[in-house]
Amino acid sequence: MADEIELLRLVGELIPEPTTDAWTRARAAIEAAKDDDLLISGMERAMRDSRAPARLAGRLGRRRWHVAVRWVAGGAAVLAAGVVALVAVVVPGSGHGSSGGRAVDAAYVVKRVNSALSAAGPGQIAQMMVTINNPAVGGGTTAATTVEEWSYGGRWRAVTYSASGHLVFDEGFSTASVYTVVDYRTRTWARQLRPGGAADLTPNPPGCSAVIGALPLLLQSGLPGGPPAGWQPATVTEALRAAVSCRALAVTGRQRVDGITAIELASRTDSPISETIWVSPGTYLPVRVVIRPPAGGQGPWQTADITWLPPTTQNLARLNVPVPAAFHRTPLAQAVAPIMQRIRAWARASTGRVRSRTSP
Amino acid sequence: MSPEAFEAAFRLHFAPVYRFISGRVGTAIAEDLAAETFAAAYRRRASFDPELGSLRSWLFGIAVNLVRNHWRAEQHLLHLDARLVPEVDLPDHAEAADRRVAAAWLVPRLAAALAQLTRDQREVLLLHAWAGLSPSEIAAVLEVAPGTAWSRLSRARAALRNSLGDFDFDLWVFSGPGQDPSRREPDHGR
Secondary structure, X not given: OOOHHHHHHXXXXXXXXXXXXXXXXXXXXXXXXXXXXXXXXHHHHXXXXXXXXXXXXXXXXXXXXXXXXXXXXXXXXHHHHHHHXXXXXXXXXXXXXXXXXXXXXXXXHHHHHHHHHHHHHHHOEEEEEEEEEOEOOOOOEOOOEEEEEEEEOOEEEEEEEOOOOOEEEEEEEXXXXXXXXXXXXXXXXXXEEOOOOOHHHOOOOOOHHHHHHHHHHHHOOXXXXXXXXXXXXXXXHHHHHHHHHOOOEXXXXXXXXXXXXXXXXXXXXXXXXXXXXXXXXXXXXXXXXXXXXXXXXXXXXXXXXXXXXXXXXXXXXXXXXXXXXXXXXXXXHHHHHHHHHHHHHXXXXXXXXXXXXXXX | OOHHHHHHHHHHHHHHHHHHHHHHHOHHXXXXXXXXXXXXXXXXXXXXXXXXXXXXXHHHHHHHHHHHOOHHHHHHHHHHHOOOOOOOOOOOOHHHHHHHHHHHHHHHHHHHHHHOOOHHHHHHHXXXXXXOOOHHHHHHHHOOOHHHHHHHHHHHHHHHHHXXXXXXXXXXXXXXXXXXXXXXXXXXXX
């Protein structure tokens, strides 16, 4: 004869196991709790270093101070503001932060940027307006070329304008493997599956030097045919994320960018590429990237202003490369020759420098 | 608790905690509550004291407190379950299939009976039956004396039997824990 507990246990066997989503959600919640921990320890250290808690502790007592910090760390909006304040207190040169505090806070910001980019990769379209200033012979810079670019998953599109503002090239992958390029100067276009021949354009070194070197190339209107197979990262989001993950960047301050007080991350002095990334304190997504030649070096100076768009039908349409009806189709090699020439020259100048500076 | 120890605890206890919550408030809410259980556990990990109870009972204690905020959802689920025999996936193995069919038949009757219990009675019963906690572990979860947990469990069992009314336990024979039950004359739902 059964009893009531046995009956309950029998019914309990019908309760399903957790789904993959349930596991994923739980892991995300734990990671968020870890972030809060990091923030709390960072805030405590920052406040201690800046002598603020001494006054606060006098009023509240140590125990209530802990409660106050935990309360502050609880709200997402306050959390973001807290980090900004935190960064302001402990950035190098501010005179308040200890080296331990800087490490914690830089780690916190980098971690948040990394998480934001992970989430943005599949969920948002990166829209960029890239301005490229090439050095002129005899000093100064030539007139800037601008490239409007979109990157979303395996899809990518770049529209290049001349210094005088005329449309020059429109190119991109409407799917992960179909490449289209339109040359507005010759009124020609070409389309084919991912073409070969691009592999010799760029080095394929392992490790972080590759991703650091990849970022400028991705920003410069991409590569015809895309990066070689097996070369990661393949998207702007991944490139940014890899650059951040590789600890090539450090928090250096704050600056107003497009109306927001963005957190500034700059490449370390030993980095082969000089990059500065500004991230939104609310979303932790990059809003501006500037790439310069390293100190004393020559090369193009690029600025990319980034907007993150939801993948609506209208926004996804921006990833398509339209072909004007009157244009003539040509072989791909002929269509991309001018772009290849430009990229090859740039790659020779920039990635050669990466190689020489990262080689043992 | 080190990060490695916490990760090991998560791997070991997440599924049982999730299932306990899911059985009480449904899968939709369970995902959030189970996630919050472990996030809260991480935040409070310094407060875990093995001398006060096992890690398992500490985690279920957090889960129980979260579920308490969703008693309306639990009550609603029980009322729904009391009306319907759930559809179940049947495994190929005949004995296992029989066991799931029998369990499905029992759901409305047991849900109706559980709905009549007090929250405390239901809590102690399900911690024992679904979470598999011993009375001493339940005492740790509820932060009461072991003797109190024993007596609460005993009273809850009596209350459930009472709620089941004329349910004929003699018709249900279990050959052993986790094995095939057989019914002589199932008459539930009539």
